[in-house]
Amino acid sequence: MKSLFKSKPKTPADLVRQTRDLLIFIDTGGSDTKESKRDEKMTQVSKLIRELKQVLYGDSQSEPVSEACAQLTQEFFRENTLRLLILCLPKLNLETRKDATQVVANLQRQQVQSRLIACDYLEKNIDLMDILIAGYEDIDLALHYGAMLRECIRHQSVARYVLESEHMRKFFDYIRLPNFDIASDAAATFKELLTRHKSTVAEFLSKNYDWFFAEYNSKLLESTNYITRRQAVKVMPICFFVVFIGPFAWAVGDILLDRSNSAVMTRYVSSLDNLRILMNLLRESSKSIQIEAFHVFKLFAANQNKPADIVGILVTNRSKLLRLFADFKTEKEDEQFEADKAIVVKEIAALEPK
Amino acid sequence: MAMEEREGECPRKPVSSSADQYPLDANCYKILDEIGRGVSAIVYKAICIPMDSSVVAIKAIDLEKSRADFDSVRREAKTMTLFRHPNILRAHCSFTVDRRLWVVMPFMSGGSLQSIIASSFPDGLPEPCIATVLKEILSALSYLHGQGHLHRDIKAGNILVDSNGSVKLADFGVSASIYESNLTHGLGRSSSSSSLRLTDFTGTPYWMAPEVIHSHTGYGFKADIWSFGITALELAHGRPPLSDLPPSKSLIMKITKRFRFSDHYEKTKDSKKKRFSKSFKDMVGLCLDQDPSKRPSAEKLLKHPFFRNCKGPEFLVKNVLLGLPAVEQRFKGAKIHSKNDEDDEDADDDDSSSGENVKQRRISGWNFNEEGFELDPVFPSDQQETGDKMGKQVTFGDEIVIQEKGSDGSPQGSNSSPAQHETEAASAGVGIDMGVVLGSLLFLRKSLDDQRQQVAQMIASIGGEDALETSREDQLMQAIEKLRVEVESERKKRVAAEMELEFFKLQLSNEC
Numbered sequence: 001m002k003s004l005f006k007s008k009p010k011t012p013a014d015l016v017r018q019t020r021d022l023l024i025f026i027d028t029g030g031s032d033t034k035e036s037k038r039d040e041k042m043t044q045v046s047k048l049i050r051e052l053k054q055v056l057y058g059d060s061q062s063e064p065v066s067e068a069c070a071q072l073t074q075e076f077f078r079e080n081t082l083r084l085l086i087l088c089l090p091k092l093n094l095e096t097r098k099d100a101t102q103v104v105a106n107l108q109r110q111q112v113q114s115r116l117i118a119c120d121y122l123e124k125n126i127d128l129m130d131i132l133i134a135g136y137e138d139i140d141l142a143l144h145y146g147a148m149l150r151e152c153i154r155h156q157s158v159a160r161y162v163l164e165s166e167h168m169r170k171f172f173d174y175i176r177l178p179n180f181d182i183a184s185d186a187a188a189t190f191k192e193l194l195t196r197h198k199s200t201v202a203e204f205l206s207k208n209y210d211w212f213f214a215e216y217n218s219k220l221l222e223s224t225n226y227i228t229r230r231q232a233v234k235v236m237p238i239c240f241f242v243v244f245i246g247p248f249a250w251a252v253g254d255i256l257l258d259r260s261n262s263a264v265m266t267r268y269v270s271s272l273d274n275l276r277i278l279m280n281l282l283r284e285s286s287k288s289i290q291i292e293a294f295h296v297f298k299l300f301a302a303n304q305n306k307p308a309d310i311v312g313i314l315v316t317n318r319s320k321l322l323r324l325f326a327d328f329k330t331e332k333e334d335e336q337f338e339a340d341k342a343i344v345v346k347e348i349a350a351l352e353p354k
Numbered sequence: 355m356a357m358e359e360r361e362g363e364c365p366r367k368p369v370s371s372s373a374d375q376y377p378l379d380a381n382c383y384k385i386l387d388e389i390g391r392g393v394s395a396i397v398y399k400a401i402c403i404p405m406d407s408s409v410v411a412i413k414a415i416d417l418e419k420s421r422a423d424f425d426s427v428r429r430e431a432k433t434m435t436l437f438r439h440p441n442i443l444r445a446h447c448s449f450t451v452d453r454r455l456w457v458v459m460p461f462m463s464g465g466s467l468q469s470i471i472a473s474s475f476p477d478g479l480p481e482p483c484i485a486t487v488l489k490e491i492l493s494a495l496s497y498l499h500g501q502g503h504l505h506r507d508i509k510a511g512n513i514l515v516d517s518n519g520s521v522k523l524a525d526f527g528v529s530a531s532i533y534e535s536n537l538t539h540g541l542g543r544s545s546s547s548s549s550l551r552l553t554d555f556t557g558t559p560y561w562m563a564p565e566v567i568h569s570h571t572g573y574g575f576k577a578d579i580w581s582f583g584i585t586a587l588e589l590a591h592g593r594p595p596l597s598d599l600p601p602s603k604s605l606i607m608k609i610t611k612r613f614r615f616s617d618h619y620e621k622t623k624d625s626k627k628k629r630f631s632k633s634f635k636d637m638v639g640l641c642l643d644q645d646p647s648k649r650p651s652a653e654k655l656l657k658h659p660f661f662r663n664c665k666g667p668e669f670l671v672k673n674v675l676l677g678l679p680a681v682e683q684r685f686k687g688a689k690i691h692s693k694n695d696e697d698d699e700d701a702d703d704d705d706s707s708s709g710e711n712v713k714q715r716r717i718s719g720w721n722f723n724e725e726g727f728e729l730d731p732v733f734p735s736d737q738q739e740t741g742d743k744m745g746k747q748v749t750f751g752d753e754i755v756i757q758e759k760g761s762d763g764s765p766q767g768s769n770s771s772p773a774q775h776e777t778e779a780a781s782a783g784v785g786i787d788m789g790v791v792l793g794s795l796l797f798l799r800k801s802l803d804d805q806r807q808q809v810a811q812m813i814a815s816i817g818g819e820d821a822l823e824t825s826r827e828d829q830l831m832q833a834i835e836k837l838r839v840e841v842e843s844e845r846k847k848r849v850a851a852e853m854e855l856e857f858f859k860l861q862l863s864n865e866c
Binding site: 057094095098102143178179180181184185187188196197198225226227230231286287288332333334335336 | 378379417418424425427428431432435436438447448449450452453455501502842845846849860863
C-alpha cells in the first residue's frame with residue numbers, strides 16, 4: 001500500500017539487490033553500528049522481503065506478473081541471495097521469517113526461460129541443505145527451515161543429496177521430537193523424501209537397506225509413542241507401492257502377478273524380524289495402525305516365494321490371523337480392502353508347512 | 355532460543371515466544387474441568403503446575419479419530435504457533451499424550467460467544483457489543499488474510515472472550531493457506547483469477563458462503579467475509595439465520611413441519627422486533643453480497659462507519675461478561691439441555707475439514723433481506739434467475755467423481771500439500787470438476803446421517819406410541835438409507851478415480 005507514494009517504482013531486480021545489500025549488512029553483524037541504525041535496516045529488510053513476496057504471489061488487488069517473477073528469480077539466483085537469506089533468518093522477526101519462507105518456497109517453482117534455475121543454484125550450493133535440516137534442532141527456526149526444505153527437495157538432485165547424506169539418520173530423531181508441530185513437520189519432510197522421486201528412493205533403499213530398515217523398525221515401528229508408530233506404518237506401504245509397484249497396484253492381486261521385480265521388497269518381505277513387527281502392529285488396539293499394518297502385512301502373505309521360516313510363522317499363527325481378519329473391517333466399507341483381505345486369507349489358509 | 359529472539363530485535367517484533375515455554379509433558383498439567391466437547395476433541399480447563407499453576411485450556415484431539423493423514427492437524431498446530439496477533443488465539447505448545455494431541459492454549463474464561471449467547475443472550479447481543487466484538491474479529495481476519503490464510507470457519511462458536519474483555523478468533527482446524535496449497539503460478543497453469551482460490555470443502559454450513567457450497571471455481575478470502583456477515587446476524591439474533599431449517603427441503607421439510615425441530619428463530623423475530631442501526635444493516639449487507647467480488651475485504655470493512663465508535667474491552671466486561679456463569683458451568687448446563695447442540699461448542703472437531711460433525715443442508719442461495727435483517731433462502735426449486743451464478747446443482751450418477759482435497763490428505767495418504775497443484779493440473783487435464791461434486795457428496799452424506807440420527811431420536815422420543823407415525827418414520831428412514839447407499843457408491847467411484855489421480859500426480863512428479 002505504502003509504495004503507492006513512492007516516487008519511482010522499484011524493478012523486481014532492484015528489490016532483490018537492495019534486499020541483498022541489507023542482508024549482507026545484517027549478516028556481517030554490523031556490531032559497530034548504532035542500535036537505532038540496525039533497527040532501521042531491519043525494518044527496511046522486512047519491508048523489502050514483503051515486497052518480494054508481493055511480486056511473487058500478487059496481492060488482493062493484483063495477480064503476479066510472470067515477467068516480473070522471472071526477473072526477480074533471475075536476480076535472486078545470480079548471486080548468493082538465498083544463502084544470505086537463510087543465514088540471516090534467525091535475525092529476522094517472525095513476520096519476516098514467514099515472508100522469507102514463502103518467498104523461498106515460491107522461487108523453487110519459478111522458471112526462467114523454462115529452466116528451474118533454483119535447482120541449478122542449489123546444486124552448486126548444496127551445503128545449504130545442511131543448514132536447513134539442522135533447523136529442526138532449533139524450536140524457533142524449525143518450521144521455517146522445514147518448509148523451505150520441503151520445497152527444495154522437489155528437485156530430484158537435491159532430494160538425492162539429502163537422502164544420501166548423513167542427515168537422513170537424523171530424521172529418525174526429529175520425527176520423535178516432543179514438540180508436535182516440529183515433529184510432524186519433520187515427518188512430512190521424511191515422507192516427501194521417501195515417496196517423491198521414485199528412482200532416487202529406489203536407489204537409496206537398495207544402497208542403504210540395512211541401517212535404514214533397522215532404524216525404521218527399532219525407532220519408528222517399535223516406538224512406544226502412538227503417533228510415531230502410526231506415522232511410520234503409514235509411510236511404509238506408500239513408499240513401497242510408489243517406488244516398487246506403481247500406484248495402480250494397491251490391490252494385492254496385482255502383487256501376486258509379481259510385477260514388483262524389486263530386490264529390496266523381496267528382501268523386506270523375507271525377513272522374519274519384519275514380519276514379527278508387522279504382526280505386532282496388527283494386534284494393536286488402534287484401528288488406524290491395524291489397517292495400515294495390514295497394507296504392509298499383505299505383502300508378506302502375497303509373496304509367492306516365501307522362505308520356510310516365514311511360512312512357519314504364518315502357519316503357526318494361522319488360526320489367530322484368520323480370526324483377526326474375520327472381523328477386520330475398515331470404518332467405511334472399502335471394496336479394495338475387502339478384496340485384499342480375501343486374497344490374504346486365502347493365501348494363509350492354503351499354506352502348507354515346508 | 356531466548357537469546358535468538360532477543361538478538362533479532364525489531365520495532366514490530368511480537369512478544370517473544372520464549373517467555374512462555376510451556377512444558378511438553380502431560381504430568382506438568384492438572385486437568386480441572388471439561389469445558390467443551392466435539393466429535394474428536396475435548397477441551398479442558400487445566401493448570402500448568404511449573405508455570406505458577408497458571409490456568410490454561412487444553413484441547414485434546416483424538417488422533418485415532420482423525421483422518422488418515424495428520425496434515426490438517428499439523429497445519430492447525432503450525433498456524434497456531436506461527437501466527438501472532440492480539441485477536442488470534444495462540445497455542446503455547448502442542449505434544450502428544452498417547453493417542454491424543456494436546457494443544458495447550460491460554461484459557462479464555464468467558465468461553466465462546468456462542469455459549470455466552472446460549473446462556474445469557476438468547477435473543478442476541480446489544481448492538482454496541484456486537485460492534486466491539488466484530489471489530490476485533492475483523493482485525494484478526496485482516497491479519498490472517500494478509501498472511502495468505504483463510505480461516506474458513508468463522509462463527510460465534512469460534513470467537514472466544516477472556517475475562518478482561520479481549521476477543522480472540524480460535525479453531526484453525528480447517529484453515530488453509532494459499533501459499534501451501536496453491537502455488538501454481540509460473541508453472542504454466544492458467545491461474546488468472548483462480549490463484550487465490552481453494553476448492554476444499556470445509557466449514558460449518560450455516561455460515562458457509564454460497565460459492566463455497568456451489569461454486570466450481572473454489573473460493574477465496576471473500577468466503578470468510580460472508581461467514582463474518584452470518585456471524586454478525588448470529589450475534590444479533592442469537593443464532594445463525596435459517597438454523598431453524600433442515601438440510602433438504604424435499605425430504606426433511608416434512609419432518610420439520612410435523613415435529614418442529616426449532617422455530618426459535620422465527621419466534622424471536624416475531625415477538626421482539628429488534629431495531630438495528632442503518633450502518634449495522636448496511637455493513638452486514640455488504641458482507642452478504644451474493645457476488646464475492648463485491649464483498650469488501652476485511653481491511654476495507656474495518657473502515658466501515660459501523661465500527662467507528664467502538665467501545666473497548668471493558669465495555670464487554672460490563673455488558674456481556676458480568677453475571678455470566680463460569681464457562682465450565684455453562685458447558686455442563688448445555689450438555690444437559692441439548693445434546694444436539696454439542697457440535698457448536700468451541701471444541702469443534704478437527705476433522706470438520708471435510709464438513710463432518712456439522713449440521714448441513716442444501717440451499718442454493720441466500721438473499722439478504724436488509725429490511726428484515728435476515729437471510730431468505732433460495733431453494734434449488736426456485737432458483738431460476740439466480741441459478742446460473744451460484745446454483746449449479748450436483749448431479750449424481752454419470753459424473754466421474756474425484757476427491758479434491760489434496761492438502762488434507764487422501765485416504766491413501768500419499769498426498770502432501772506441495773503436490774496439490776499437480777492434483778489440480780491432472781484433474782484439469784482429465785476435464786472433471788472434482789471439488790464440488792465431492793464436497794456436495796460429503797455434505798449430503800453427513801446431512802443424511804445427521805437427519806437419520808435425529809429421526810431416530812424422534813422415534814425414540816415418541817416411544818412408538820403411535821404405530822402409524824412409526825411406520826412413516828420407517829419409510830423415511832428407508833428413504834434416507836437408500837440415499838446413503840447411493841452416496842456410498844459415489845464415494846467408491848471417487849476412491850477409484852482418486853487412485854487414478856494419484857497415478858497422474860506421480861507421473862507428473864517423476865517427469866519434473
